[in-house]
Amino acid sequence: MAGKTLYDKLWDSHLVKQREDGSALLYIDRHLLHEVTSPQAFEGLRLAGRKPWRIDANLATADHNVPTTTSERAGGIAAISDSVARIQVQTLDDNCEAFGISEYKMNDAGQGIVHVIGPEQGATLPGMTVVCGDSHTATHGALGALAHGIGTSEVEHVLASQCLVAKKMKNMLVRVDGELGIGVTAKDVVLAVIARLGTAGGTGYAIEFGGDVFRTMSMEGRMTVCNMAIEAGARVGMVAVDDITLDYVKGRKFAPTGELWERAVANWQTLHSDDNAVFDAVIELRGEDIQPQVSWGTSPEMVLPVSALVPDPEQMDDPVKREGATRALSYMGLKAGQPLTDIKLDRVFIGSCTNSRIEDLRAAAAVARGRKVAANVKQVLIVPGSQAVKAQAEAEQLDQIFIDAGMEWREPGCSMCLAMNADKLGAGEHCASTSNRNFEGRQGNGGRTHLVGPAMAAAAAVTGHFVDVRELMSNETA
């Protein structure tokens, strides 16, 4: 008999009921909420006269449209200058208060981007089912959890019933063996995977990331990888539990302790795919083949190694790809055959649920140290993922490195990843961004996003154009 995959195990352990029509009721352990996708769900509960099923399963925080300047944050909600955003942040507070849901409010010490604070606080744990009204919820899969994004109707559904109506997905293994070269990061790995799979290649699958590269990767790196599973179309990304996972979880605020910890660990150690598990699809890459990546187009699959040239749509056989690339080059203001290193940047954004953890800030600071932002770069935003990350970075004096380089050190939030607040691109501006989506207008109407890792973003900030970060690193060792 074939063994089970990690996904099979997590699915089976949370299955409340398999219905005859093929749908199933899946029990949800942790429900994360934020201000943008929850107000209509709470309103729905009220209109139907329903109450949350299990209050202690829910954790809320304000992240998507909170301001990130210290001056605007200092005044609390009343000082949020965007009146529509202010109402939304206030509504989250009001709803959490009314329903008794735990919340990290805008200026609380535990506040941050929902996908940063979950693991950081130990509020998301291995073996859990985790949902949130946000497509980057797969981030928590890095812990060996089954985590995915849901819509607002499902937010209401989970609040009311602690369950989700779900259909089992297919299993995909993305295996990266070998070793990553120096200067190649988790972000480069996941961008290379998306380039291979395409933006819809993972649709209908739960992806498990396996192989040497993920086994040796830090938890922060695993979160970066799982975070972007949705950019390959997969709602779920996961990494099996190992000692790196357990070391990360131990001692976190909401993690079990004492005898409960021992029991939990015994359970979590089973959270890996069996040796004889069968996957519906397997994709393999070699770590040595992955170079620092830069996206050139308007879909995360439009990405290449930094040494590459902007591709020529005329050379593409697939008419859909050709048309997409033609449109993308026109939107991005790029020419076929142009080296990616020739692209000049107007702004740089280091942050988002993909790359705003302490390891990311350390990587960016290592490049920024002793350098200055290039003259053609108007603004470099460094937005830590959470208050805890911010405090840690300040304890390590990373903030001073950024400030000395001419960069802006901001308050935690989603910021320019989706540009719901004042942090956004102007029309036609090129931005090196550590976020997850380069869609048209994503970071501001007419803005041109290039997805990169944090060290690559910092390198672009100090040189004014894309550069292979390894060139700056070799200067340091020389």
Add this chain to the structure above:
Amino acid sequence: MKSFKQHTGLVAPIDRANVDTDMIIPKQFLKSIKRSGFGPNLFDELRYLDEGHPDQDNSQRPLNMDFSLNQPRFKGASILLARENFGCGSSREHAPWALDDYGFRAIIAPSFADIFYNNCFKNGLLPIVLSKDIVDSLFLALAENEGYELLIDLEQQCIVLPDGTSLSFEIDAFYKQCLLEGLDEIGLTLQDKESISAFEQQWRKDSPWLFDVL
């Protein structure tokens, strides 16, 4: 939720692959705490020549007349014909809310992004997957025939073309039932509340560290 049984309507095209949810409804409109009113900002960046903001009088804004929905022949369309991977990107349900608020009842495409596909059913919107070849032929027919209408019959799982040809489509049995009857999915789940409670009780015994910590 409103039900969907049979619908006849005018078809409008959006002829590009990977239409993402930022394109369907840009982020500045997500700050609303309501479910309605998103229709005038559907495809905002494609539809208007200026930059859209919430609380704007959209009737005064300059239209991009190259965009299909602004062309007189597609006025009043209720069926959207789209390309691969429609609705990719974020989980925002504002995307189906905007399509619904505009007046769309169904979307036909060769493929949809998972979360968007799911979200449609919660809002009485029917996403229909047809093969790429058939979608190509519908785009051609639409380009050649002004006033191109389709009849969609969910019960029979078929689309009837103007010439009487019938195309069948697949749909999940659960979703079909929910749409046909306009079912309240939460109410349906809560009919199983005893199963949920029993599961939860056992789960609490097996994994006590997951409870009562927040």
